[in-house]
Amino acid sequence: MIRSIVTATAIVLMAAVGLFAWFVTLLGGGYILAAGLLLILGPLALVDGATRLKAKRRAGRKPG
Secondary structure (H helix, E strand, O other), X not given: OHHHHHHHXXXXXXXXXXXXXXXXXXXXXXXXXXXXXXXXXXXXXXXXXHHHHHHHHHHHOXXX
């Protein structure tokens, strides 16, 4: 359940980044900038999601 939520969030984030990059390209920013945004922000979104999930799991556990 939680994994599917994280996966869905990551997909939505990457789609949003894709749309943003597409608009940048339409405005004449160039394909290099768009590709760079996708390459940088895509993995960052996934790592951020995984990090938050790990933090939540740690916070949920009681010490000892």
